[in-house]
Amino acid sequence: GAVVSQHPSRVICKSGTSVKIECRSLDFQATTMFWYRQFPKQSLMLMATSNEGSKATYEQGVEKDKFLINHASLTLSTLTVTSAHPEDSSFYICSARPQGRGDYNEQFFGPGTRLTVL
Amino acid sequence: GENVEQHPSTLSVQEGDSAVIKCTYSDSASNYFPWYKQELGKRPQLIIDIRSNVGEKKDQRIAVTLNKTAKHFSLHITETQPEDSAVYFCAASSRGGYNKLIFGAGTRLAVHP
Numbered sequence: 020g021a022v023v024s025q026h027p028s029r030v031i032c033k034s035g036t037s038v039k040i041e042c043r044s045l046d047f048q049a050t051t052m053f054w055y056r057q058f059p060k061q062s063l064m065l066m067a068t069s070n071e072g073s074k075a076t077y078e079q080g081v082e083k084d085k086f087l088i089n090h091a092s093l094t095l096s097t098l099t100v101t102s103a104h105p106e107d108s109s110f111y112i113c114s115a116r117p118q119g120r121g122d123y124n125e126q127f128f129g130p131g132t133r134l135t136v137l
Numbered sequence: 138g139e140n141v142e143q144h145p146s147t148l149s150v151q152e153g154d155s156a157v158i159k160c161t162y163s164d165s166a167s168n169y170f171p172w173y174k175q176e177l178g179k180r181p182q183l184i185i186d187i188r189s190n191v192g193e194k195k196d197q198r199i200a201v202t203l204n205k206t207a208k209h210f211s212l213h214i215t216e217t218q219p220e221d222s223a224v225y226f227c228a229a230s231s232r233g234g235y236n237k238l239i240f241g242a243g244t245r246l247a248v249h250p
Contacts, residue, residue, distance in 0.1 A: 053237060062226060063181065063240045112180060116236075124169035124230050126238060128180040 022046050023115050025129035032103055033137055039099045040132045042113030048093035049115035053126060054086075057110040069096040093118065103136040110134075139164045139231045143241025151249055156214045158244045160227035163208065169230035170203060170210045171238070174223045181226060185212070217248045 022045040032038050042052055050071050055063040067088050068076045075088035087099040096115075100107055110133050114126035140163045150156050162170075168189040173181035187194045187201045187210065194201050200213040210229075214221055224245050228238040 062242045065237055065239070068237055110178075124236050124238075125171070125183070125186070128182075130180045131178075133178075 021117060021127045023113065023127045023129040025111075025113055025132050027132060028130060029133045029135075031135045031137065034104050035102055037099055037101045038103055038134060039097055040111055040113075040134075042096045042098070042115065042129050044094045044115040044117075044127075047115075048118045049096075050093060050118045051116045052090060052096040053114045053116075054088060054096075054098050055112045055114070057112060057131075059110075063112060066098075100134065103134070105136045108134055108136045139167075139229070139239045141227060141229050141239045141241040143227050143244060145244060146242065147245045147247070149247045149249065150217050152217060152219060154217055156212075156217050156221070156246055156248075158212045158225055158227065158246075159209065160211070160229075160241050161207075161209050162229040162239070164229065164231050164239070165208065166232040167208075167229040168232075169236070169238075170201070171228050172199075172201060172212050173226045173228065175226065175243075176223045184225075214246075217246075219248050219250050222246055222248045 024043045026041045052069040054066045057063050066081045069088045069090040071090045077083045090096040110131050112131040113129045143160045171186035174184045175181045185199050185201050187203050198215045203210040224243045226243050227241040230236045
């Protein structure tokens with residue numbers, strides 16, 4: 020149990036276009052999902068916390084108008100990178116926290132999406 | 138702000154030796170401390186975690202210790218094997234915002250046969 024999927028796994032796009040990444044909890048409901056960005060040989064940097072039915076909470080320095088997050092249901096959160104530029108190329112990983120479980124803090128990670136902006 | 142420091146950044150050991158990775162955290166309200174193993178291009182995998190009401194936890198060759206007073210926790214891997222080679226991240230929960238996790242910078246562990 021506790022499986023999280025992401026789609027697509029890889030995407031290559033032209034500079035200036037927008038890219039949508041989906042994060043789904045397959046066998047549990049998640050009121051809270053997290054979006055991370057990981058540059059090569061670096062750590063996971065939290066971008067934003069996504070809550071079902073409410074606005075996302077963005078970390079300091081993350082542009083909310085550039086990285087649009089929608090958590091429309093208890094099993095789906097999407098991250099849209101708008102007007103992507105080469106510096107947005109990175110590994111984007113989501114995680115989900117199961118609703119109503121005793122392990123309140125535990126997060127389950129998706130497989131990641133590698134974005135390359137040309 | 139919240140911060141997690143992790144050392145060393147790289148660690149090279151011989152197969153069969155032990156490996157120790159250390160982390161310190163700044164948020165005194167942190168109460169959950171997971172350790173993740175990440176292979177190249179893959180998702181982080183939880184290998185062990187500890188909560189603030191426990192000082193030590195062990196799972197086969199892996200153990201974690203927590204010193205709340207010093208805000209310090211460590212990962213211990215015994216009898217290392219080549220397949221233990223990966224990047225290891227520590228993390229600490231933050232009460233500021235839905236119990237998000239703050240990650241350390243990572244330790245690249247290489248186990249040589």
